[in-house]
Amino acid sequence: MAQLSAMDVYNLLPKANCGACGCKTCMEFATKLVNREAKPEDCPKLDDESLEKLQELLAPPVKELTIGEGDREVTVGGDEVMFRHELSFFNPPPVFVTVYDDMEEDEIAGKTEEIQEFQVERVGEVLKLDGVAVVSRTGDPEKYARAVEIAVERSEDLAVALITTDPKVMEAGLDVFDERPLLYPATEENVEDLAKLAADGDCPLGLHARDVEDLVPLVVEAQQYTDDLLLDPGTEFGPHDVVSTTDKLAEIRKAAIEEFESFGYPTLVTTFPYAFLEDDPVKAARRESYLASACVLRYADILIMDTVEPWALLPVLTQRQCVYTDPREPQEVEPGLYRIGDPDENSPVLVTTNFTLTYHCVAGDLESADIDCWLLVIDTGGLAVDVSVAGGQFTGEAVKEVIEETDIEDKVEHRVLVIPGKAAAVKGDVEDATGWDVMIGTQDSSELPEFLEKEGLLRIEE
Amino acid sequence: PEYEPPVEEYEGCVAEVQIGATRSDGGSRDRVVVLGGERAYFPFEEPRPNPPVVTFDVFDTPDVGIPGPIREELGDVIEDPVDWARTVVKRYGVDIVTVHLVSTSPKLHDAPVEEAMETLEDILDAVKVPIIVGGSGDPEKDVEVFVKAAEVCEGERVMLSSINEDMDFERVVEAAKEHGHVVLTFAPVDVNLMKSLNKKVLNRGLSKEDVVMDPTTCALGYGIEYTIDVMTRIRLAALKGDEHLQMPISSGSTNAWAAREAWMKEESWGPREYRGPLWEAVTATTVALCGADLLMMFHPWAVQVVMEAMEYMAE
Ligand code: B12
Ligand code: SF4
Structure with a gap:
């Protein structure tokens, strides 16, 4: 089951590097074809014969x-x-x-x-x-x-x-x-x-x-x-x-x-x-x-x-x-500030990572409990909380970066962050880097709504 | 068209590892368990010489967050590890039992090593199947637990579960060598980390026949695709001849319960009494199909279904 090389495909392309397919070069297009990120029809310069040959070459063994x-x-x-x-x-x-x-x-x-x-x-x-x-x-x-x-x-x-x-x-x-x-x-x-x-x-x-x-x-x-x-x-x-x-x-x-x-x-x-x-x-x-x-x-x-x-x-x-998730693609959401419900200047600010699974667990739990809050999603390159704590992507610096980029400091009056229980080890680091007060939240986000309520964090007034 | 089944010839094979020792081998078990030995990836190419084995998890204290549906299923026996072990062997016919000495954890009861050894000896007396000795996950305490357990279990060929790079694993390897036990190496979802730990362990004088590896089981819905890829790559590498990956694979299939779909009360998903055990069975079976040889499990329904199914891997 020899896998197709980009070179085999390139040899059938017009080699005009004209860019009409959306790729700068024919070689780039060939790579996309092999990775099934483009279709031969996307190159307008192919004559019928080459198109057919390419289609045949690229046809997967399972129809x-x-x-x-x-x-x-x-x-x-x-x-x-x-x-x-x-x-x-x-x-x-x-x-x-x-x-x-x-x-x-x-x-x-x-x-x-x-x-x-x-x-x-x-x-x-x-x-x-x-x-x-x-x-x-x-x-x-x-x-x-x-x-x-x-x-x-x-x-x-x-x-x-x-x-x-x-x-x-x-x-x-x-x-x-x-x-x-x-x-x-x-x-x-x-x-x-x-x-x-x-x-x-x-x-x-x-x-x-x-x-x-x-x-x-x-x-x-x-x-x-x-x-x-x-x-x-x-x-x-x-x-x-x-x-x-x-x-x-x-x-x-x-x-x-x-x-x-x-x-x-x-x-x-x-x-x-x-x-x-x-x-x-x-x-x-x-x-x-x-x-x-x-x-x-x-x-x-x-x-x-x-x-x-x-x-x-x-x-x-x-x-x-x-x-069926594509192993070539990181499973991540856009880092930044997300509004959950209808938050205002007294609503809590929670920190999580941009791993798709993590983000959706947290956002889903907060939404289904009708919580109004700000969710700061830091860029861990799509890694879960404990993975990124262990690997050094979940740092004070990373939190500081989203705080600055999102102007959260203008949106809330308090300076209290809630971090995941699994990120307890970086509490000090986050405090030093951001100057905010940091509270350690629960291990699992399903317990988070109850925790916010119990700790009186649903509305934070100075 | 003439059809030939696509059977591949592989250069390498997985080592066979025996856990437990009978009287004739100097132990006191009634039978032993043999893991591994695969010479092909898919059973149609060549049936697995030893079907994947289910080991029932027993904890030496019930205070470790055992999921509700499992407590309900097992009842009072979880109060006493000896009773627990005896019951699962008798009731479900499991071939091997894992005793997790979690009470030794400084974060839990910080029970002294001697106390844990008493439990271990009681269990060795109470059941005659091979035993896996589990630690608490504390990198310092576990070394003490395993070194002592190796001595206490002299002759019984237990498996010490598990060692990793964060601990002084060399001491555990020495103890296993001295007393003739098997060690389980653990690495978090990474082929290269798994390989490098195995290499260190083999360099210290254990042979492939004394080592089982755990490349981490991520639950269904909680990263199972990473485990699928890592286990598949490990097994294919073994069959291609990579000596440092030619050990049987073990899976903590109980990790299935980390996924909220397994345990959370959520009406729209249907009763969790059905979801949880299915989650465990599917997680275990998925990893077994990818190459796992030993499945650590603990829901009785899941254990039974998977045990029944695995027999057919060897036919
Ligand atoms: C899958 C996995 C991986 C995948 C990562 C996939 C990914 N996209 O993240 C891969 C293979 C890449 C990986 C790599 C590593 N991993 Co890893 N990995 C895991 C595994 C099995 C599952 C992680 C997961 O998906 N969790 C699910 C998500 C949803 O959980 P979560 O992000 O924590 O979110 C939950 C909570 O934190 C909480 N929460 C989230 N946000 C918020 C916010 C607030 C305010 C609150 C209150 C709560 C909260 O609710 C969420 C839902 O429950 C865990 C073991 C385990 N936990 O089962 C090990 C684990 C995390 N990995 C570990 C390690 C050591 C590593 C590596 C360092 C090893 C290596 N290979 O080099 C690397 C690090 C890589 C890096 N950072 O550069 C260790 C960490 C040990 C530790 N705690 O120090 C673990 C625990 C395994 C172990 N027992 O050794 N890993
Ligand atoms: S459109 Fe065709 S010829 Fe032009 S760059 Fe793309 S592949 Fe090459």
């Missing part, structure tokens, strides 16, 4: 494809490395949640709305679900069509997956909704029929086999009709689910990156069957959550789940957020 159109579109796949530290992973796996055609109509409507509305905030980002998967359990085309209709009506921006092995039922679904839904599962028995439907409707097609090797003939057959494929090597259920399933996915991904072309497609993982395998809904949701979280690490490009329980989805969506 990137879209499901849905317009507001309902999601992009999946597109990876080119086995491990995130080698570059980055691209396109976080969308999570689809199922509804079933044997549910009552108002149940389908209700669950679809739950999927549509689900959201949790983490680290300043709103985590949402991405799709609704309509599963046929009755085998009745009419019932299925009605279920798809409701799911589409009750959602706005969810991608749609149509799940049935029966081509007739699938067709009924497609009659209702044809904006590039994902069709799944194409198996040994029905692959020809479903692949034809997929080709006619320009839809991505998910292939399902029991094992990795069994996917190969399926891919070959489906490729005669369409190239927008997804691979499901068969989720394993039971105590070995996590290990066996992730291992199959790893095998597929490694083969793809080593250029076994039949596997150069995104993968698809279903955990929803647990809803039928376990009688206890809590057990089912736990199992789904555990399995899906592991598959996010190990190469799942789409997840199809049954649960809408926030406690079960939170680990999955958190894992996704973490695994």
